[in-house]
Amino acid sequence: MAKIVLENLAHAYGDNPQQESDYALKRINYVWNDGEACALLGPSGCGKTTLLNIISGLLEPSEGRVYFDDTDVTHVPTKDKNIAQVFQFPVVYDTMTVAQNLAFPLVNRGFDQAKIILRVEEILDLLDLRHMANMKAKGLTADQKQKISLGRGLVRQDVNAVLFDEPLTVIDPLMKWELRSQLRALQKKVGQTMIYVTHDQIEALTFADRIAVMLDGAILQFGTPKELFERPSHTFVGYFIGSPGMNFFPCEIKDSTATVVGQNIDLKDSYGAPIGKLELGIRPEFVSLHERAHQSDGLPVVVESVEHLGRNKIVRLLAGESKFSALLSERTQIPKDPVAQFDANRICIYQDSFILEGEAQP
Numbered sequence: 001m002a003k004i005v006l007e008n009l010a011h012a013y014g015d016n017p018q019q020e021s022d023y024a025l026k027r028i029n030y031v032w033n034d035g036e037a038c039a040l041l042g043p044s045g046c047g048k049t050t051l052l053n054i055i056s057g058l059l060e061p062s063e064g065r066v067y068f069d070d071t072d073v074t075h076v077p078t079k080d081k082n083i084a085q086v087f088q089f090p091v092v093y094d095t096m097t098v099a100q101n102l103a104f105p106l107v108n109r110g111f112d113q114a115k116i117i118l119r120v121e122e123i124l125d126l127l128d129l130r131h132m133a134n135m136k137a138k139g140l141t142a143d144q145k146q147k148i149s150l151g152r153g154l155v156r157q158d159v160n161a162v163l164f165d166e167p168l169t170v171i172d173p174l175m176k177w178e179l180r181s182q183l184r185a186l187q188k189k190v191g192q193t194m195i196y197v198t199h200d201q202i203e204a205l206t207f208a209d210r211i212a213v214m215l216d217g218a219i220l221q222f223g224t225p226k227e228l229f230e231r232p233s234h235t236f237v238g239y240f241i242g243s244p245g246m247n248f249f250p251c252e253i254k255d256s257t258a259t260v261v262g263q264n265i266d267l268k269d270s271y272g273a274p275i276g277k278l279e280l281g282i283r284p285e286f287v288s289l290h291e292r293a294h295q296s297d298g299l300p301v302v303v304e305s306v307e308h309l310g311r312n313k314i315v316r317l318l319a320g321e322s323k324f325s326a327l328l329s330e331r332t333q334i335p336k337d338p339v340a341q342f343d344a345n346r347i348c349i350y351q352d353s354f355i356l357e358g359e360a361q362p
């Protein structure tokens, strides 16, 4: 297993890139630790596959370097990079049995027969494939075949990294849930460096120790699920992570007071007098509703709709022209004439879309 280092990495598909928008991947400097499970998360076209293909060697970057530990592998082709890859669609040999498919990457590299049998047995158990070990791949369903592809990606223990490119796309929803958890458990067990590309936040959050959230060819934040949830460093991260995403309100700031829809809100930290586009961010989980008659503070709101989720409900609210959400327990009564309050410890302030650090008050 290896640590993966990206140094001033950038990529443009066209010749002679002149401006930022010519780059599918903007300048990136990051380190993936040895044995870490990471995810690249972002919407379609943000550059996830481009970055993965550079790491795997399918694509040579226009600028910058890739290191596996201390070795510069920027121009090393895929076949010499010693990595395993799992793609969106199954790569299996129909004429081989499930066990033969799993053994293939090991046979190919001349591993000892006894070791191959042992390792294939392990993977069959890990992925719950034992009952179909001797079946030909030809008759299997697409998601069974993809499970074999996952197994083939995981069977070699001597690789520098295992790269997954949207591996659960063809898997049916029920099995998706099961495989997500299995993959995570497996990663913890084998401790391989794994990079998992997805546009699905649930897949990223269940699988990864750290997640790189990407937009327009840039990594906006590289953090643990907790960090992305509690302190999104960019409004896009706040909006993209969470269900529903973070609420944002245009605001004015003076020291430790934010003014939102004409109401003053006390902040935990002090921000001076920042300029630019200022927004207050608060997750729906940290919005509470109170009866206006009992509460002098808070944002007067109109309840637009309620979505029942089982244990919780999403309450869609309107304050002035700002639409936002509160995530409340199903047991919580919605007041008749509500005001909304925000947990001061959970408020984040953004300046031109990036988080603004305040100063703790005495």
Ligand code: ATP
Pocket (backbone or CB within 6 Å): 013, 014, 024, 042, 043, 044, 045, 046, 047, 048, 049, 050, 051, 199
């Ligand atoms: P998706 O989730 O849809 O696969 P992605 O996040 O993986 O998207 P990329 O496929 O890396 O994004 O694409 C990043 C940008 O580079 C996009 O604007 C895309 O149109 C462009 N791009 C990708 N491949 C090529 C190519 N071979 N030639 C030119 N432009 C490309």
